[in-house]
Amino acid sequence: MLFESRNLKYSHPGQQSLTFPDITLHPGESMLVLGKSGSGKTTLLNLLAGLLKPETGEVRLAEQNLAAMKGQKLDLFRGKEIGIVFQKPHLLAALNVKENLQMAHFFGKKKGQNIEQLLEELGLGKKAKSSVLTLSEGEAQRVSIARALANSPKLILADEPTSSLDDENTEKVIKLLKTQAAKIGAALIIVTHDHRVKAHVPNFVEVKAL
Numbered sequence: 396m397l398f399e400s401r402n403l404k405y406s407h408p409g410q411q412s413l414t415f416p417d418i419t420l421h422p423g424e425s426m427l428v429l430g431k432s433g434s435g436k437t438t439l440l441n442l443l444a445g446l447l448k449p450e451t452g453e454v455r456l457a458e459q460n461l462a463a464m465k466g467q468k469l470d471l472f473r474g475k476e477i478g479i480v481f482q483k484p485h486l487l488a489a490l491n492v493k494e495n496l497q498m499a500h501f502f503g504k505k506k507g508q509n510i511e512q513l514l515e516e517l518g519l520g521k522k523a524k525s526s527v528l529t530l531s532e533g534e535a536q537r538v539s540i541a542r543a544l545a546n547s548p549k550l551i552l553a554d555e556p557t558s559s560l561d562d563e564n565t566e567k568v569i570k571l572l573k574t575q576a577a578k579i580g581a582a583l584i585i586v587t588h589d590h591r592v593k594a595h596v597p598n599f600v601e602v603k604a605l
């Protein structure tokens with residue numbers, strides 16, 4: 396087993412405690428996280444990324460318990476082994492497409508995937524030298540996926556990655572995430588409200604506020 400989260404609980408200050416379903420994934424497997432607005436989906440993703448510390452439970456990726464790691468060790472582990480795709484691409488506007496991806500290698504201190512080849516696979520081969528300000532929304536989201544994959548992470552986390560995309564780009568983005576996760580043997584977890592995504596990923600867990 397590559398990834399496992401068990402018995403996770405978390406309370407934001409002054410809020411009632413959130414309890415999360417367990418997740419188990421093998422290399423190349425994908426899972427959706429569903430749930431109503433405010434149920435705790437983003438909180439769960441932050442726990443899985445080690446950005447929040449759970450009150451109880453553990454998050455295991457490649458035999459390591461993230462919930463017990465801290466400081467520089469955690470930051471380096473995250474940079475190397477976890478790729479995060481946000482709802483909005485959050486690219487660095489001063490850098491071109493290729494340079495945005497090189498930053499991931501820099502922070503992960505890892506050689507990672509060949510950037511030109513990765514851009515080619517994501518249909519962005521001709522955009523390597525383009526300013527990120529000139530990209531369409533679908534292209535920018537694919538660059539943010541390429542950035543998340545640049546270090547060949549073992550876990551890919553995506554938070555509503557298709558919410559601002561049309562049907563064609565939604566299908567492209569989900570297929571790319573699945574194909575790439577299978578190629579690099581990563582586990583893929585997608586938080587979504589988007590019914591279009593459910594057609595492509597049958598496994599799901601549901602977060603429910605008590």
Ligand SMILES: Nc1ncnc2c1ncn2[C@@H]1O[C@H](COP(=O)(O)OP(=O)(O)OP(=O)(O)O)[C@@H](O)[C@H]1O
Pocket residue numbers: 407408410430431432433434435436437438439
């Ligand atoms: N920093 C915070 N401080 C206090 N409460 C918070 C904080 N972040 C989230 N919450 C609360 O925790 C609960 C879960 O929030 P979360 O953002 O995880 O939900 P979500 O399922 O991702 O929602 P959405 O689908 O609307 O993005 C909500 O009640 C929210 O108000």
